[in-house]
Amino acid sequence: MTSIVIKVPEPEKGSFNHNRPAGKLLQSQTLHLREALLKYLKDIADVLAIDPKSLKTERDVSTYIQKATAILHTQARKPSERPVK
């Protein structure tokens, strides 16, 4: 048993305000996320620009599949997934 027990107060009711104007930090966060999305878009566009009919060898195909699969996996990945150890 622990001997030093500290009660942590609840924030006052009415503290919640999701209509509070977003500050510079949160606005900056949205801009950064938008930048990240644009990079995704470029990755996807690069893969879509490849005509699958142009892929002749197994190396060509496997490279294409790897790029497409990596994007799809990333899009589908949930943040709670465990890292590969």
Place this chain on the structure above:
Amino acid sequence: MMENRSFDHMLGGLSLVMENGQKKYPGVNGLTGNESNPDTNNNPVKVNPNAKFQSQLDPDPDHHFPGVDMQIFNGAPQGPGRARSMKGFVKDYFTQTNNVNKSHNIMSYFTPDKLPVLTTLATQFALFNGWFSSIPGPTICNRAFAHYGTSFGQVGMDIFDILAPIMSSYERMLAAGKTAKIYYYDQQSSTMEIVNLLKNQPQIFATYDQFISDCAANTLPQYSFIEPCYNDHEGPGGGEILASDQHPDHNVQAGEKFIASIYNAIHGNPVVWDSTALLVVYDEHGGIYDHVAPPDCTPDDCQANATATNTGAPFNFDYLGVRVPAILISPYIAKGTIVPGTEAGAGARIFEHASIPATVTNFFLNGDAKRTKREAAASTFLDILGDDARQENDLPFFTLGGH
């Protein structure tokens, strides 16, 4: 890593606690109660114990580079030998408030009873008297130091390019076959960190709920970085989720609950508790008063030009930002440990956010990583841990939901 509160604002009141006619915490480099800043009418404004949990620092105090320059140097002309007087906080807050009385709020501090979680941890474990933000500037560039040991020359909020060969501490860990993860609160809050990492290393991210589960199951990665909730939003069932980052004007008590929940999750599993060191630290001071002048530091490998600093002068990354609260928690830390800061003169141990990747890299990777000069020179902190674990009945425990 929490948001935007200075050492004196959160913990400076510890120095004013008396017991049997003597200071109860004499080693804490906090407030005397007589510190002051002039306001725009040139009247001295003393520090005052009237900090409020919310609605007091609205509008948000300035903490961008020119504002912090004003706070530290009080408008002294650019050039060598400027005194870091820490006298410009009230005047600078006036630029946000346009109200002399309201500008005085920047000198407010919490009495220790208002912040039972932070003050308990500070007095029960190791409190750093000399942990400073890495840059006298805002969030993003300071947080970059916590991940990369550098901001790659940035002093603002812009997204930045990662310059090879420097990698984040998470990427360094993964490359060496180790495990590391950033736990952000939830998807509505997401990460305030490096969106480059969101794209390139999505496997290093998880949520707060996963952190709690990982503590219970003893499945934490070797290194974890935990982010609070950055905005008020509705929960999955429609309930209210408060921002817990303590960024003004978010409720400070929500941050207290958040810190307590992290501590409890770690403490709740004896195996995790015995093998974990928890650092609670703030990214920067948020424009709020602190009395300790930031010291010089090893220059980073870059320079921010006068346009980037918006002060009329370049910045060589050769002095630190304003002091922030920092507490190291482990059963192997003696109760009431104080890590001396600038007040100790030659005995000072100065820390900043580059100390985080420096410690991770030294401990897990034997220092084997490409690093900036700044990170290579940063102090590490695991030597503060001793050899003997404290008894369970000598440790605090937090009960959440009390009034």
